Amino acid sequence: MNDGRLTRRALIAGAGTAALAAPAVAKLAAMDVIDLGLPGGPSLRHVNPPFPGKGAMIVQRIRPPLLEAPIEAFRKGIITHNGWMFVRWNWPFPTEIKAADHRVAVGGAVKKAVSLTLDDVASAGETVSVVAVNQCAGNGRGLSQPRVTGTQWGNGAMGCAKWTGVRLKDVLAKAGVAEGATRVRFAGLDVPLTDGAPQFIKSIPLDIAMRDDVLVAWGMNDEPLPILHGFPLRIVVPGWFSTYWVKMLATIEVLTGEDDSYYVADSYRMPAQPITPDSKGFPTVPITTMPPRAFITSHADGDTVALGRPLVLEGIAMGGDAALERVDLVGKGWEIPCELGPDEGGPYALRRWTVKLPQVAGDFEQVGVRAKNVNGAVQPAEFVWNPSGYARNVIERITLRAE
């Protein structure tokens, strides 16, 4: 066993201590509970305990932390406050980091392997910022029907921030990419507790790595990356799911072939073609780019609206891996174009929309919003099921009662 990892004996000892201590620990308060509306349940979640630097988050898991943003996070503007950005860790991570001691190793298929300090990284090239949606591949998994196991997120495992750093390609240039390079793989300081478990490492194709807007970022909304979001550095791949946005970046490895590591070759994958829940042995492809999505933020399912009065609905939308083109309010047999707010953050940012209805004539049954991006990708009306609940982008609908 390696230092710092747990043997079975240590695990039992640790668990025993925790169990003995449990009665002395105050029970989680039964207050401040949010109902995520997950079909069939369990659907209730605490918004405590509080986490450092975070607002009232939906606590999906305390250890390692999984924190979801409540809908309030998206009611104003396009930027998600750092206190409301979702948090997702696969493995434990250090809670103290000395900046002067941190290194980023750049190796693999490079001309000269280097070990970079944070200042080396920050001075590797021009400082650039990009506004982009950071979204978990499993966002909305808890809404899948039939239900699937895994983190039971509502739709708050996403957020939009301004990310600041240097281009990944400038950091790669410090080592020089060698002939035959195919992919670039990232590893952070989060490592498994158990010996032999797969480390959370992820890779992207070389052409994506060399994009002008793919960053090694240290800034999140003009603040240093909080530890919960990957201090001191994280990868940012605008338009791609956040599984590739490796946090606490410590290693950049240039590959010459395919990536056969677990979290690329075996996990975070989708059926290559739509399947049914009883399908077996189907081919899969990695989760990569995000599809368009839109949400109503001004009203929640079951809200009442004033009969005979005008109604304004508002919300957010994203184009995914391309700019948003349009958003439509859709009901049963009708649709109305929504007015897009200003393009404040560029193609990978959230954008606000609004629609004004002159008069409420009755209930709005199962009304939703449908985003379309400039590549023609549009949200489907029917849910396309997959066994891991990835990349949900069915039109999200609510019902409003007129009174």
Next chain:
Amino acid sequence: MKRIAILSALALLAGCDNDPAVVFEDAGIILPDDPIDLPEGPGRDAVIENCTACHSPSTMLQQPKVSREKWQSIVGKMKTLYKAPVDDAAVPAIVDYMVHVQSQPEPGV
């Protein structure tokens, strides 16, 4: 000596031209406690001994209702893939507990 001095001056100049984009400071946080908050049921001790060292109980308690076979396969995945040192003899009790918990009405979290 002279040559070194010139190099230093150049380095300083470069520093002036390229104002540091960011100053990195040490960072640290304290994460909240993670109480073992598992409802009573057969096999609860086996779950505490074998599962909760790596992750919060909520991970298990929040799952949708699935079959006994699915729980069996989830525990197997924890052992074979994630190398969780789960005692083979405890697996039936862990599975029993998860099936039992999921047969109960949703607790008020």
